[in-house]
Structure formats: structure tokens, C-alpha cells
Amino acid sequence: MTIQVAKLSDPAVRAFVAAVNAHDREAFQAVLAPGATMSDDGTERNxxxxxxxxxxxxxxxxxxDNESKGGHSLxxxxxxxxxxxxTTRWTFTVEGGKITRFDTGQA
Known part of the structure; x- marks a missing residue:
């Protein structure tokens, strides 16, 4: 059973998922802290x-499908x-309401 985006616990993660699903680059960039970083399957990416x-x-x-760690792990x-x-896993680091890092990969 999926969790509705509006019900995700962390506001920054909720905004990230909403921006991805809306294909909204501006909203996506707005939720990221300056200099935010990420990895995909353990490899650092631009x-x-x-x-x-x-x-x-x-x-x-x-x-x-599932969230844990206060909404910072999906x-x-x-x-x-x-x-x-x-099926993918997503782990977010949120500071001051902005995502400073996320790590994703196959679950």
C-alpha cells in the first residue's frame, strides 16, 4: 500500500517527492540546499x-511504500x-528545512 505524498512526515522530503512526481525542476531545486550532494547505488553523482x-x-x-527515521528514509x-x-531506497539528510544530501539505489 502506498503512502500519499501529502502524508509523508518530513516537509522537505514531501516537497522533494511532489516535485519529482510533478516533473517540476523549480520546486525540486527549491527544496535542495546550496551545494546539495547525492549518490546512486553507492556512487557519487553530479x-x-x-x-x-x-x-x-x-x-x-x-x-x-514505506517511510522510517522520521520520514528521512523511504x-x-x-x-x-x-x-x-x-523498488528503490531513498535516504535524506535535511538541515534547516532543506535537503543537503540524498542517497538512492535499488532496494
């Missing part, structure tokens, strides 16, 4: 290039035009 490839140009979409079905659907 956040802007990764987001363009994995979210925006490939119509990425998240359906959250298990989600992630779907995009490149990879299809896969």
Missing part, C-alpha cells in the same frame, strides 16, 4: 546531471522511461 537524466528527461515517478517504487519500474 546531482544536476543525474536529476535531468533520471527524473526530468525520463519522466521519473515515485510511489512511496522505500518507493520508482518508475522512469529509461529503467521501467524498480
Amino acid at each position: 546531482l544536476d546531471e543525474w536529476a535531468d537524466r533520471e527524473i526530468f528527461s525520463s519522466h521519473g515517478h515515485m510511489e512511496v 522505500i518507493a517504487h520508482y518508475n522512469n522511461d529509461t529503467w521501467g519500474e524498480m
Whole structure:
């Protein structure tokens, strides 16, 4: 059973998921702290290039199945035009209401 985006516990994570699902680059950038970093399957990535490839140009979409650690850890079905659907894990570091880092990969 999926968790509705509006019911996600952490406001920054909720805004991140909403921006991904709306393909809203401006809202996505607004929830990230300056200099935010990320990794995918344990490999550091350029956040802007990764987001363009994995979210925006490939119509990425998240359906959250589970959240833990105060809403900073998610298990989600992630779907995009490149990879299809896969179960993914997402871990967020939030400081001052902004995401400073996220790590994702297959669950």
C-alpha cells in the first residue's frame, strides 16, 4: 500500500517527492540546499546531471511504500522511461528545512 505524498512526515522530503512526481525542476531545486550532494547505488553523482537524466528527461515517478527515521528514509517504487519500474531506497539528510544530501539505489 502506498503512502500519499501529502502524508509523508518530513516537509522537505514531501516537497522533494511532489516535485519529482510533478516533473517540476523549480520546486525540486527549491527544496535542495546550496551545494546539495547525492549518490546512486553507492556512487557519487553530479546531482544536476543525474536529476535531468533520471527524473526530468525520463519522466521519473515515485510511489512511496514505506517511510522510517522520521520520514528521512523511504522505500518507493520508482518508475522512469529509461529503467521501467524498480523498488528503490531513498535516504535524506535535511538541515534547516532543506535537503543537503540524498542517497538512492535499488532496494
